Amino acid sequence: AQTVTQSQPEMSVQEAETVTLSCTYDTSESDYYLFWYKQPPSRQMILVIRQEAYKQQNATENRFSVNFQKAAKSFSLKISDSQLGDAAMYFCAYRRDFGNEKLTFGTGTRLTIIP
Amino acid sequence: DAGITQSPRYKITETGRQVTLMCHQTWSHSYMFWYRQDLGHGLRLIYYSAAADITDKGEVPDGYVVSRSKTENFPLTLESATRSQTSVYFCASRLTTNSYNEQFFGPGTRLTVL
Numbered sequence: 001a002q003t004v005t006q007s008q009p010e011m012s013v014q015e016a017e018t019v020t021l022s023c024t025y026d027t028s029e030s031d032y033y034l035f036w037y038k039q040p041p042s043r044q045m046i047l048v049i050r051q052e053a054y055k056q057q058n059a060t061e062n063r064f065s066v067n068f069q070k071a072a073k074s075f076s077l078k079i080s081d082s083q084l085g086d087a088a089m090y091f092c093a094y095r096r097d098f099g100n101e102k103l104t105f106g107t108g109t110r111l112t113i114i115p
Numbered sequence: 116d117a118g119i120t121q122s123p124r125y126k127i128t129e130t131g132r133q134v135t136l137m138c139h140q141t142w143s144h145s146y147m148f149w150y151r152q153d154l155g156h157g158l159r160l161i162y163y164s165a166a167a168d169i170t171d172k173g174e175v176p177d178g179y180v181v182s183r184s185k186t187e188n189f190p191l192t193l194e195s196a197t198r199s200q201t202s203v204y205f206c207a208s209r210l211t212t213n214s215y216n217e218q219f220f221g222p223g224t225r226l227t228v229l
Contacts, residue, residue, distance in 0.1 A: 045220035105157035
């Protein structure tokens with residue numbers, strides 16, 4: 001079974017600084033997707049960024065980027081120029097590429113932005 | 116506004132009562148999902164459905180029942196609620212025309228079982 005591990009229950013960063021959230025996963029599959037979701041206090045789950053395992057290039061979405069290390073099964077999220085609105089729970093998630101639509105989530109990292 | 120909605124948003128019930136959480140999506144997405152969110156566990160899959168009348172168990176299905184008579188609705192029933200079912204419940208849906216399709220989440224239902 002696939003597992004996703006987020007070893008940092010809480011992180012904090014000064015506003016405008018950069019922070020990296022860690023995620024590791026375990027799978028025997030070669031084709032899969034990885035995601036980072038943001039959950040602000042409103043509880044709404046918001047997709048931040050996704051990475052296809054077959055792509056070597058790391059995904060980037062504005063201030064958010066990932067460091068995908070397939071051999072190490074590591075998928076970290078870097079947030080640059082942190083803003084107050086980035087404060088939230090961040091969840092790493094895994095999904096097989098085909099035949100299985102289920103997302104497997106990590107336990108989350110609570111990110112606090114210090115003004 | 117089109118999207119995925121859940122009702123009620125908040126529910127308090129007593130142990131042993133039956134509770135149904137509703138989920139409705141307007142996109143005609145084929146896949147629908149129910150997750151529960153608990154501290155220290157992230158989101159865990161309860162049940163999912165690939166299409167109308169097709170459902171399957173997820174990671175934590177015990178104590179829950181689902182049905183899907185129509186594509187747009189996916190209700191989750193707690194037949195006899197227990198305190199351990201106090202949680203935040205999320206419904207999600209996904210179009211599956213290709214593997215890239217995103218999974219969209221509803222706003223969640225906070226359920227308290229006394």
